[in-house]
Amino acid sequence: MRMRPLITFLLALCAFAPAAPAQAGGLLSGVLPGLVSPSDTPSVCDTNATQPFARFVDYRYYVLTPGGSFEPGSQAWKLTGGAKIVSGNEPFYVRSTADRHSLYLPAGSSATTPPMCFDTGDWTVRYFSAGTGTMRVKIVVKSLLGVLSVLDGGTVSSGSTWKPSADVRMLLTNVCGLLATDSISLRFVPANTSGMRIDDVYLDPWKSG
Numbered sequence: 174m175r176m177r178p179l180i181t182f183l184l185a186l187c188a189f190a191p192a193a194p195a196q197a198g199g200l201l202s203g204v205l206p207g208l209v210s211p212s213d214t215p216s217v218c219d220t221n222a223t224q225p226f227a228r229f230v231d232y233r234y235y236v237l238t239p240g241g242s243f244e245p246g247s248q249a250w251k252l253t254g255g256a257k258i259v260s261g262n263e264p265f266y267v268r269s270t271a272d273r274h275s276l277y278l279p280a281g282s283s284a285t286t287p288p289m290c291f292d293t294g295d296w297t298v299r300y301f302s303a304g305t306g307t308m309r310v311k312i313v314v315k316s317l318l319g320v321l322s323v324l325d326g327g328t329v330s331s332g333s334t335w336k337p338s339a340d341v342r343m344l345l346t347n348v349c350g351l352l353a354t355d356s357i358s359l360r361f362v363p364a365n366t367s368g369m370r371i372d373d374v375y376l377d378p379w380k381s382g
Contacts, residue, residue, distance in 0.1 A: 218290035225267035235375035254282030263301035275372035298341040300374040306366020
């Protein structure tokens with residue numbers, strides 16, 4: 174079978190994609206290196222799709238990432254290096270006019286979402302940001318076998334005022350999704366900046382089933 178070498182290669186690519194073991198420590202849950210425990214698998218998947226970027230001529234449907242509004246009562250992200258939730262929402266209030274908070278990330282910090290459901294067809298991440306500089310977005314992928322890989326989603330530039338981010342594309346993560354991805358997390362690492370803020374982090378689009 175000619176397909177067997179290709180499948181073997183793709184499995185190896187997803188299992189051993191460029192990883193950062195030290196940075197991935199927040200998701201290891203005290204088990205063997207490169208594995209995550211069943212408790213890290215999301216028990217409920219959000220399928221409440223909206224069009225948060227419609228006013229910016231992006232009519233795709235998105236779901237909010239876990240804790241992606243940074244409001245009280247939402248799921249907590251793993252924060253390091255001085256990253257913290259602060260007062261002041263993005264000015265478009267795309268999730269709710271009652272929202273009042275955002276996430277501040279100084280240089281040298283990082284912020285990682287809780288594990289979230291993922292299916293082939295989840296192509297794009299977008300969010301709102303303010304603060305001149307660049308943001309490196311990493312995609313932490315957990316396979317059904319529990320193997321943890323950290324993939325590079327690219328670098329996104331930001332301006333001094335609040336605006337929607339450019340698309341963060343997830344092509345390689347979708348390849349892994351074809352090979353039984355269990356869940357993903359997103360890790361935000363600011364670079365070349367004295368401090369940035371992000372808010373309302375969305376994944377497009379959720380495909381149920």
